[in-house]
Amino acid sequence: MAPLKRTAAEAIEKEEQRNSKGASIHKKALIDAITTNEEEDLRGSSDVDEDGYKSSAESESTEHLNGHGHRNESDEEDEENHEERKTQAQSKLSTQDVQIARETAELFKSNIFKLQIDELLQQIKLRDGHILKVEKFLHKLYDIIQQVPEWVEKDFTEVETYFKDKIVTVPFVDPKPSASTQYKFNYKKPDVSLVGSFALKAAVYQPQGSSIDILLTMPEELFEKKDFLNFRCIHKRSVYLAYFTHHLSIILNREKLSEFLQLDYEHFNGDPLNTMLKLSCKPTGGSSEYNFAKTKFSINLIVGYPYGAFENKKLLPNKNCIRVQEDKTTPTPFYNFSVLSSTTHNHYLKYLYKTKKQTEAFKDACMLGRLWLQQRGFSSQISHSGGLGGFGPFEFATLLCALLSGGGINGNKILLHGFSSYQLFKGVIKYLATMDLCSEGHLQFYSDLNPSATVPTSKYVEEGFETPTIFDKTTKVNILTKMSTNSYLTLKLYAQETFSMLNDVVRDQFSNIFLTNLNKIPNVKYDMCLDLELPTHSVLLSKFGPLEKIRFISFENFLVNKISNVVKLSLGERIKSFEVELIGHKIKFPITKRKPTSGVNFSLLRLKLLVNPSECEKLVTKGPVNSEELSTEAIAFKNFWGKKSSLRRFKDGSITHCCVWSTSSSESVIISILNYIIKLHLAEDARLNSQTLKQFNDLLPLPNLPSSSTTSVLNLGSFYNVRKSFDDLYKVIFKMQLPLSIKSILPVGAAFRYTTLCQPVPFAYSNPDFMQDVILEFESSPKWPDEITSLEKAKSAFLIKIQELLNSSHSNYKTFFARDESIPYNLEITTLNVLTPDGYGFKFRVLTERDEVLYLRAISNARSELRPELERTFLKFTAKYLASVRHNRTLENISHSYPFYSPVVRLFKKWLDCHLLYGHLSDELIELLAIKPFVEASPFLMPGSVENGFLKILKFLSQWNWKEDPLILDLVKPEEFEDNFGSEAGAVSELDITSVKKLSENLTLQQYKTIQSNFTALRKSDPQGLNLQFFVASKNDPSGILYSSDVPLPIATRLTALAKVAINLIQTHGLNKQTIDLLFTPALKDYDFVVQLKSPTPLRLSSGVLDSQGFKNLSQQQNKFPSDLSELSEKMDPTYQLVKYLNMKYKNSIIFSNHCHMGVNGGERGDLNVITGLIRPIFKSPLKFKVNIDGNVKPIDKEYVELNKEAIFHEIAAFGNELVTKFDIN
Amino acid sequence: MVAKIDCMKNGYLVVPFQLPSSDKLKECENALHYMFVKKHQSKSEHEQRCLFLVNLPLLTHSENLKKSFQEICSRSNTVAHISQLLHYDEFGLNDVDLSSLTSDLMSTGDAEEKRFTPRNTALLQFVDDSSLENAWNALKKYSQDSQDDKLVTWSFRSPSMETFINFYKPLDTEYLKTDIHEHMALFEQREAQAQEEVQSSLVDEDGFTLVVGKNTKSLNSIRKKIFNRNPLLKHEKVAKPPSMVDKKAKQDFYRFQIREKKKQEISELLKKFKQDQERVKEMKSKRKFNPYS
Secondary structure, X not given: OHHHHHHHHHHHHOOOOOOOOOOOOHHHHHHHHHHHHHHHHHHHHOOOOOOOOOOOHHHHHHHHHHHHHHHHHHHHHHHHHHHHHHHHHHHHOHHHHHHHHHHHHHHOOOHHHHHHHHHHHHHHOOOHHHHHHHHHHHHHHHHXXXXXXXXXXXXXXXXXXXXXXXXXXXXXXXXXXXXXXXXXXXXXXXXXXXXXHHHHOOOOOOOOOOEEEEEXXXXXXXXXXXXHOOOHHHHHHHHHHHHHHHHHHHHHHHOOOOOOEEEEEEEHHHOOOOEEEEEEEOOOOOOOOOOOHHHOOEEEEEEEXXXXXXXXXXXXXXXXXXXXXXXXOOXXXXXXXXXXXXXXXXXXXXXXXXXXXXXXXXHHHHHHHHHHHHHOOOOOOOOOOOOOOOOOHHHHHHHHHHHHOEEOOOOOEOOOXXXXXXXXXXXXXXXXXXXXXXXXXXXXXOOOOOOOOOOOOEEEEOXXXXXXXXXXXXXXXXXXXXXXXXHHHHHHHHHHHHHHHHOOOOOOOHHXXXXXXXXXXXXXXXXXXXXXXXXXXXXXXXXXXHHHHHHHOOHHHHHHXXXXXXXXXXXXXXXXXXXXXEEOOOOEEEOOOOOOOOOOXXXXXXXXXXXXXXXXXXXXXXEEEOOOOOOHHHHHHHHHHHHHOEEEEOOXXXXXXXXXXXXXXOOOHHHHHHHHHHXXXXXXXXXXXXXXXXXXXXXXXXXXXXXXXXXXXXOOHHHHHHHHHHHHHHHHHXXXXXXOOEEEEEEOOHHHHOOOOOOOOOOOOOXXXXXXXXXXXXXXXXXXXXXXXXXXXXHHHHHHHXXXXXXXXXXXXXXXXXXXXXXXOOOOXXXXXXXXXXXXXXXXXXXXXXXXXXXXXXXXXXXXXHHHHHHHHHHHXXXXXXXXXXXXXXXXXXXXXXXXXXXXXHHHHHHHHHOOOHHHOOHHHHHHHHHHHHHOOOOXXXXXXXXXXXXXXXXXXXXXXXXXXXXXXXXXXOOOHHHHHOOOOOOOOHHHHHHHHHHOOOOOHHHHHHHHHHHHHHHHHOOOOOOOOOOEEEOOEOOOOOOOOOOOHHHHHXXXXXXXXXXXXXXXXXXXHXXXXXXXXXXXXXXXXXXXXXXXXXXXXXHOEOOOOOOOOOOOOOOOOOOOHXXXXXXXXXXXXXXXXXXXXXXXOEEEEEOOOHHHHOOOOOXXXXXXXXXXXXXXXXXXXXXXXXXXXXXXXXXXXXXOHHHHHHHHHHHOOOOEEEEEEO | OOOOOOEOOOOOEEEEEEOOOOOOOOOOOOOEEEEEEEEOOOOOHHHOOEEEEEOOOOOOOHHHHHHHHHHHHHHOOOOOOEEEEEOOOOOOOOOOOHHHHHOOXXXXXXXXXXXXXXXXEEEEEEOOHHHHHHHHHHXXXXXXXXXXXXXXXXXXXXXXXHXXXXXXOOEXXXXXXXXXHHHHHXXXXXXXXXXXXXXXXXXXXXOOEOOOOOOHHHOHHHHHHHHOOOHHHHHOXXXXXXXXXXXXXXOOOOHHHHHHHHHHHHHHHHHHHHHHHHHHXXXXXXXXXXXXX
């Protein structure tokens, strides 16, 4: 198919030589039809001349607009026809249909993807009514512009006096021209044309409204050759714009249009050198027929210079065009770009239009690109004064054009004209993802308009300028000048992420690519959002000298550049990318003002970081190797880091300059570095606000261990100690001589996978997670009893044997037996609990090959009404004995690749326990829910802070629709982008990618589909998910129900509801101390009743949790187990047993919840708890009296009864007699 | 409160009890507990002279039942001797007897073992018939004319802190050992007995003895049947690996095979296309294409 496609594409490209070469392709005919239509249309409406599609200024705008209307309609008709044809074909000709199906499967990722794209494009199309409405006004506006009277040449003083008594102020840029200015200012009729995406018809509907760009090109006669120097042309334009504005407002007044129109100045794309006039509708305007308020459009009147007015070679980025005294060398890239790009608006429109005509799917691809960029926060705004920018729809379209005529290393074509919108879009994304346009190379292209066959191709040149570069050899403009390096890096990151998504053949990534807006909560998009306060700018202002002024133009650009450099240098590999945002940076200002603000144009700086989780907590920042004579790098390093820089000898013997940082449980190393470096390089009194990050870190219970407050949240040392202790015990037990030899000893406790709420602390046996589960398997034997009670007894006999051997040979281990209740109705399970000399505990249970058979036999022997209960028992057994091993192994294995997973899941557990849900959900289920933002981060990136990971879990839970969507997790390590696709495009062939894919452990499409069909089957019998809400599947559990089958519906819905409330709260009020506190405050009012409990023994310290003040000296650490092991029970949680029995007694009528970790959530001392009761819905209304009603009821008449709440309360009060302190009935 | 109800439509007497006031529950003083009582009729020998009780208060045992019933009886000046409380499983611990479901080896063959009553119900057995009659009449009278202020007070037996804490106590190893020893001895004896029975019983008419292996329990056919009971199978479709025959058979030998295959491919493609269209339609109706939501 590939060669065929190429011929098709070529045929389209060489439109002139239309011959029969690829005529059989149905699509080509369609394109021809459209293009000829369009051409006829144009020909019919205006006299097209050679080089473009417009002639004189006068007719051009109107005709152009007319053309729009017409073409619009014809386009639509065409589409309709197309649609009709399609539907007809579907009913009659199935061959036609097959062809479409085949074609889309090849041209697009898959059929569904194409259909989704079609649907999406329909959704974001501009509404025709709106277009007509605004076009009507545009016609009027055109006429009005023609009425602005011409002026005569004025010198500067005359200009000043002219505007003295006018409302309008001239928006002169700094520095304002001096009184001795020689050159003259003037206004002559401009050439008016429509530019931008509205002109290209690639604009999309945006809820906040779109803008229409109208270009007013100043006539060439107003300029002299040298006017590009020293702001001359800029000042001329300012006066031109002010004069125009003044007269425009007069005419608008006269025409009674000013009652609904609002005029403002605005810096075009945030460029302070280029002020434009913005026309927008007042929210409460008159009812004029021209009022286009409801379309939400606004109109930008941009003043440009004629194409080729200045010699573009002299405006190359490295040239100096602002002379300060005799200096002619300091480059002025921003200034040069601003001047040069003002001459090229029309040129690029023509360039894009030409390509659009050659490429059928160009428009659609641009719309997709625009949407993609928008959802990720990118725009055409200049990013040197903060924000993500410099890459908007225009840059996307231009890159697309450039890639259609080359772009490879040898100038090979990256994209072909016959590509579908999806292929074009993917091609651009791939190019952005794989080609470096900043430090390793750049793209050069020619925006020639002459349709000759010898158009030079665009080419990737392996020479980087350390600034993002797509260079147009024709106009000498670097399209990416507005883009800062970090903005580019962020773009590249997202492109890589998206490219991986586009290559995902297993999941439907459509909504992640196009529909999710990443910008809604900044704390979700970025790992760290830090407010940077600079109380005094004076130090920095003093550094903003004349040379900086001409290099950076504005103080904001200078400052952002400075901060970016400091952040980049100081954090290096610790972050993936970052963004500096200037809060309160204004680019719009009234026409009575000269510029947005008189002082500094922002109120606050915000640093937003994307953290590299594997590097962020490294203790050492390495510098250059030390040498006898200090190298320049060493000097630079020392200068940059000041007194923090020191010399260190490393393991390999090298002596290196470096900085050593210290970790902390509440503050990331990144914060410490930034705190130090901004004071050093920005201002003494600079302050970094990282309050929310700290607060989230502090929410994790601090273990009562030495130096715990100086241990990073990523440090798993306390978990490794458990593991070590286990390994010792393992060796001892494995060596034992037993009647049956041991096959395996498998750790399954949560501490082995680093996910226990509290970090393991030796001898802290009050912690409910203290005992770590271990599964013991013996060599297979046919002799295991074939009856369950006896089987359990036989297992116990083996455990007793082990205990005896352990006691005799290793008396430093303490052992005892306990009953285990993890499998309902199996009351005979005993576990051997071993307390190690290191202070940890392990709970051994035996698994035999007979267990499963017996549980299954019980199902088949049971009465049918008991079967569901027994099936649940079987699932419990499978989860506890079989799946737990796989789960533990998988999570332990991959969690090293997701450094923040451990602290995040622990915080999530704490949150669940705060809200009394923890007891109802199994550890495994919680861990799987929490890992979703890690293994399936897209469209975001992998979490890089506790705060970010936690918020992403909440966001996911708040949006997930359990009724309709199965959660299918691919529990594998993250793929590094380079591993998969190679750093250079083309370095890894498609073949390699497929072979890599085969080796990977990712879910295959087949597996994924099987799981999906499991879900569909499940929902068929239970569409509302009343029996089972959470379907959470992975390779370990394709059924998806193993851990969630016993989650009651009210609990499941409550989890979703709580997450929704939390996200709502953050969205409306932002993250701050109060909102975070609220997130962790249980809503007790939602329950039917609440019982407050107080236990006689506080459990906080004995759970190994440091008290909130963290006075280490006072907290006595337990350092041994009691010699009489029955004393262990004295420091256990009695409320757990109380709630367990309440839940058993009122199983069918009430759901009881409590805090499971009293040591964490039980107040200051860990002796408080609550029990909340939720009455099941069926017991909320009267019921018919039946013998098996199973609820404490009272009669209301001879037939009906209702729940006897008072009696139940009395029962609870009597039951928990010594614990209950208060009853609240809601 | 609605009019007093002394008897439910289906013949259950409503027996109210006054609950003792609790200092933690100031808001609901004068709470009543309602027990529902009926005469129990059963052919079983063990269940004669019984009252069937529905909705027993927390932690009921024969002692506090006795006390309360005696008080009720004394109001009618009669006496009733209670012998025991049967089949009461307040926390549902024995709802399911796994042992008997996995094997009949350990069962005593007693019908008693399989007997169960619904949750929150129990049988109260009396010493003799007259006791039963006395109690029934007294209850009837009590439920009919008892005023709110003259109700019998039920006394809860509150568990102490010890009770809760004791759940955490280690098992007594010695006790565990003897228990296991006794149980295993019994089990082995039963097993041997069963084995013998199987082998001796398999003598057919001609006097031939059918030889059965010791491990009948792991017969494959039985095993398979049992494994099909796995509830996870209902939720997991397992793709069958192609058998050897399938693998060997050529799929493209005859022309018609190729033709058929092509046809099938095309129709599948078409089917998928239609499905996708449907899916997108559905997604559209759910407004899933709004990038600004």
